[in-house]
Amino acid sequence: MKAVIYMNVLIADPDRDFLSSYKTLLELSENTVQTVFDGTQVMSRLAEEKFDAVILNENIPRIKCKDIVKSLNDDGIPVIVITQRKERFVTADDCIRLPFLPNELREKLDHVCKKRAVNEIG
Numbered sequence: 001m002k003a004v005i006y007m008n009v010l011i012a013d014p015d016r017d018f019l020s021s022y023k024t025l026l027e028l029s030e031n032t033v034q035t036v037f038d039g040t041q042v043m044s045r046l047a048e049e050k051f052d053a054v055i056l057n058e059n060i061p062r063i064k065c066k067d068i069v070k071s072l073n074d075d076g077i078p079v080i081v082i083t084q085r086k087e088r089f090v091t092a093d094d095c096i097r098l099p100f101l102p103n104e105l106r107e108k109l110d111h112v113c114k115k116r117a118v119n120e121i122g
Helices: 016-028 039-048 065-075 102-121
Strands: 008-012 032-036 053-057 079-083 094-097
Touching: 008 016, 008 039, 016 032, 016 102, 032 039, 039 053, 039 065, 053 065, 053 102, 065 079, 079 102, 094 102
Parallel strands: 008 032, 008 053, 053 079, 079 094
Antiparallel strands: none
C-alpha cells in the first residue's frame, strides 16, 4: 500500500488560469494549497505561514525566481520550479518543464518532499 502524504503547498504563478488548475489538481490529492501571483506575495506568505513545499513559476514577477529559490533553500523548504527551459534550474530541488501532464506535478511534489524527509533523517 502506498503511503499518502498530505502537504501544505504554496503555488506561485502569474497565470491565474494555470494557478487555478494546479490548485484544483493538488487539492484532489487532499493537499492544502494556497496560491499567489508574484514574488512579493510569495515572500509575504512564507513569513506568515510554514509550507511543506513551494511550486514556483520561473517567470514570477517582482522578485527574481532565483532569489526566491535561494531563500527557500536557506529555510529548508523544498521547491519545484515550473520552467520552459531544457536545462535544469540548478538551485531548485526539482523542475517540471512546460507543458506537462497533471500527474507529473503530483509525482514531482511527492518525490521532492520524500527526498527532503530522507535527507533530514539521514
